[in-house]
Amino acid sequence: MEQWFAIFFYANFLIAFISYMYLFKRRKLIGFHLGMNIAMIAGGGLSLGTGVALINQFPLHYMEITVASAVTGILTGVLFGGLFDYQTLLTGYINGLLMGLMAPMVGAASSGSVPFMLFLEIFIIGSFGMVLVASKLS
Numbered sequence: 001m002e003q004w005f006a007i008f009f010y011a012n013f014l015i016a017f018i019s020y021m022y023l024f025k026r027r028k029l030i031g032f033h034l035g036m037n038i039a040m041i042a043g044g045g046l047s048l049g050t051g052v053a054l055i056n057q058f059p060l061h062y063m064e065i066t067v068a069s070a071v072t073g074i075l076t077g078v079l080f081g082g083l084f085d086y087q088t089l090l091t092g093y094i095n096g097l098l099m100g101l102m103a104p105m106v107g108a109a110s111s112g113s114v115p116f117m118l119f120l121e122i123f124i125i126g127s128f129g130m131v132l133v134a135s136k137l138s
Contacts (some may be wrong), residue, residue: 023135043076066092077091
């Protein structure tokens, strides 16, 4: 069961990296409204996935996982938001921070539920997929 959490953890970062590389090429074609949504989805989604996966793998390290999840969300939100403008960067920053602080609580409440983690992964992959489709249509 713990192998699935590790696979989901690394898959989230791979999906975020691929999405970032795709959006980096199209950043001049994307408006700031869509850019804000992209920064919020990226920062929040990656920190949520990171926090839930890590708290299920290391349940006794709550403080360290909260910090790691928040830092992951902040950096991701800033990177994706920085593609567009400073207001979008700030939106990605704060959304990544807040989701990073809440993610370990959600993961602790799920208590290692594989169906919940599978649902969360489908949500994160679907969100990044919608980002890519929306950026292509903009």
